[in-house]
Amino acid sequence: MSDEQGKRGGDERGALVAEYVLGLLGPREHARVEAMIAADPALKAEHDFWSARFAALDSEFGEVDAPAHVLGRVEARLFGAAPKTSIWNSLALWRGLTAGALAVAVAAIGFNLMQPTPSVTSLTTQLVAALEAEGSDVRFLALYDGAGAVRLTALSGDVPSDRDLELWAIQGEQAPISMGVIPVNQRSVVELSEEVQAGWGEGSVLAITLEPKGGAPEGRATGPVVALGEVHQI
Amino acid sequence: MPAQSGPAEISELIARCSLRDRQAFRMLYQRTSAKLFGVVLRILKNRAEAEEAIQEVYIKIWQRADRYQAGQSSPISWLVAIARNHALDMVRARRPAGDELDEAMQIADAGPDPERLAQASQEGERIETCLATLEPEKAEAVRGAYLEGYSYDELAQRYSVPLNTMRTWLRRSLIKLRECLTA
Numbered sequence: 175m176s177d178e179q180g181k182r183g184g185d186e187r188g189a190l191v192a193e194y195v196l197g198l199l200g201p202r203e204h205a206r207v208e209a210m211i212a213a214d215p216a217l218k219a220e221h222d223f224w225s226a227r228f229a230a231l232d233s234e235f236g237e238v239d240a241p242a243h244v245l246g247r248v249e250a251r252l253f254g255a256a257p258k259t260s261i262w263n264s265l266a267l268w269r270g271l272t273a274g275a276l277a278v279a280v281a282a283i284g285f286n287l288m289q290p291t292p293s294v295t296s297l298t299t300q301l302v303a304a305l306e307a308e309g310s311d312v313r314f315l316a317l318y319d320g321a322g323a324v325r326l327t328a329l330s331g332d333v334p335s336d337r338d339l340e341l342w343a344i345q346g347e348q349a350p351i352s353m354g355v356i357p358v359n360q361r362s363v364v365e366l367s368e369e370v371q372a373g374w375g376e377g378s379v380l381a382i383t384l385e386p387k388g389g390a391p392e393g394r395a396t397g398p399v400v401a402l403g404e405v406h407q408i
Numbered sequence: 409m410p411a412q413s414g415p416a417e418i419s420e421l422i423a424r425c426s427l428r429d430r431q432a433f434r435m436l437y438q439r440t441s442a443k444l445f446g447v448v449l450r451i452l453k454n455r456a457e458a459e460e461a462i463q464e465v466y467i468k469i470w471q472r473a474d475r476y477q478a479g480q481s482s483p484i485s486w487l488v489a490i491a492r493n494h495a496l497d498m499v500r501a502r503r504p505a506g507d508e509l510d511e512a513m514q515i516a517d518a519g520p521d522p523e524r525l526a527q528a529s530q531e532g533e534r535i536e537t538c539l540a541t542l543e544p545e546k547a548e549a550v551r552g553a554y555l556e557g558y559s560y561d562e563l564a565q566r567y568s569v570p571l572n573t574m575r576t577w578l579r580r581s582l583i584k585l586r587e588c589l590t591a
Contacts, residue, residue, distance in 0.1 A: 189582040196553040197496040198560050198578070204500060227589055228554050229485035230535045235555065237442035238449050240462050245437050248466045253430060307474075347431045349424060381427050395423050398474040402428075 188220055195224040303380050305401035312339070312400040314356075316380050322371065324364045324380075326356055331400070333358045333384065340385045342395060345373035350381065355389045378405045418483040425473035433470055441466070443484070444491040451495035451557035461498060465491045492557075499557050538588035546581040553578075 193199055194207040211217045301318035312331030316324050326341070333339055339358055342350040343366075353364050366374060381402035383395045390396050418439060424432030444465055449458040468490055476486055539547040545567065552558045558566070564574040 185583045185586070186579075188586045189579045192582040192586065193579070196550070197493075197500070197557055198553050198563075200503070200559075201500050223589075225489060226481060226485070227535050229481070229488070231551065231554050232485055232488045234551075235443065235447045235450060235488065238446040240441045240445035241459055244441070244459065244462055244466075245434070248437070248463050249430075249434070251463070252433075252467060252470055342427060344427055344429070347429070349429065349432075350427045379428070383427070394420055395427055396419075396478045398477075399426050 187217065188224075191217055191220040192224045195221060195228060301376065301378075301405045301407055303403040303405045305380055305382055305403040307399055307401050310398075310400040312382060314382060314401055316403070316405070318374075318405070322366050324353075324366065326362045326364060328357075328359050328361070331358070336387060337384050337397070338387050338389055339382050339400070340389045340395070340397075342381045342383065343370045343374070344379040344381060345370075348373065350395055352390065352393050352395075353380075355385070356382070374405075376405060376407050379403070380405065415483050418487075419476075419478045422469075422473050422476045422483055422486075423478065425470055426476070433466075436469070437466060440484070440487055444487060447488055447491040448495040450555065451492065452498060457498065458495075461495050462491075465494050468494065496557050499559075503559060503561075534589055538585050541588050542581050542584060546577065549574075549578055550581060550585070 190207060191211065194204065194211070197204075199207060211221050300320055303316040305314040305316060306312070310331070312333070313329040314331075315327045315329060317327070318324050338355045341353040341356045341364060343353055344350045351367070351370050353367070353370060356362055356364065379402060381395075382400050383390070384397035384400050385395070386397075418436065421432045421436040421439070425436060441462065445458060445462050448461040448465065449455065452458045452461060469487065472490070476483070481489075539550060542550070549558075549563050549567065552563060552566070560571055560574050560578070563578070564571045567574065569577070
């Protein structure tokens with residue numbers, strides 16, 4: 175292919191992706207180009223290029239107050255009609271924690287108990303959480319030892335070498351509290367800070383996010399959630 | 409809309425939404441809903457449809473919050489893209505099927521240079537400068553497509569030219585625009 179032909183091909187592909195980003199294509203062609211972009215990293219780059227460039231026009235969209243009832247309807251649809259009950263109970267997410275995950279949890283606890291675990295005093299005081307998320311193969315089991323520490327067992331999942339996993343505690347409506355970076359593919363013990371300990375108990379949520387090496391800057395999660403689970407008493 | 413929120417704050421609210429923080433979601437809604445309602449209303453040009461759209465948009469935002477990558481794009485652009493694309497999907501769905509152009513463009517297999525594109529993306533707001541190099545009515549057509557969601561058919565009617573002429577016209581303009589943006 176000559177340079178001239180190559181340039182023309184590139185121009186046409188570029189223009190087609192621009193048409194896609196602008197929303198000019200009909201439904202059939204729009205779907206076709208969408209599939210092409212998904213399959214071709216060069217077209218994806220072209221898509222990101224046009225999206226970023228046209229986004230400079232976003233400031234021309236004026237602000238118009240949305241009708242007052244919209245927020246309530248959105249919250250009702252997302253969180254259920256009675257948000258005053260437990261915040262976490264109605265989340266579809268938790269329904270996704272299947273009996274299978276709990277079976278894994280129980281089996282893993284059995285395994286844990288076979289190890290020498292001097293700090294575990296009584297099963298009745300224990301809290302456990304199975305951490306996982308749709309679309310992620312990172313899975314952890316968290317077991318609270320009843321004495322101020324969470325023992326983590328990695329069940330599966332790999333992390334890019336330039337990233338770290340960070341553990342978070344979410345309690346009630348507070349912002350997530352970092353519990354620090356955790357090692358991948360091995361067991362670890364995380365001591366609960368006073369701040370976490372203060373709200374700790376059944377219904378607390380543990381989440382794991384993918385963060386830059388060394389953990390989230392400024393102690394605020396930036397990466398995607400790769401696993402999470404609610405703490406239950408067993 | 410309360411006092412202007414900085415991108416860093418919006419970015420943090422999106423990250424907290426990905427951790428299922430409902431209070432953060434409410435704050436994000438309060439900070440950004442006027443902007444996003446402005447987007448869907450401008451494209452849909454119908455208040456009832458825009459009201460339906462804005463609900464779906466915030467449901468998508470909650471569901472997709474974990475896909476937002478801080479630093480990759482501005483958080484407002486990310487939110488506007490969700491709103492704009494949702495409104496455009498609604499517009500596309502209600503357009504008559506006959507609106508589709510007949511001949512699918514044949515695309516030669518020669519890719520753009522991703523490295524150069526990535527570099528160009530970081531440069532900022534060259535779009536205005538480059539739009540100004542096009543003939544005024546062609547620049548207006550590009551803006552109309554982005555900001556008003558006009559289809560080729562609507563643009564052809566507005567500028568009183570046949571549909572295929574409109575497409576040839578605009579494709580040439582987009583190629584020119586790309587040359588300017590990557591220069």
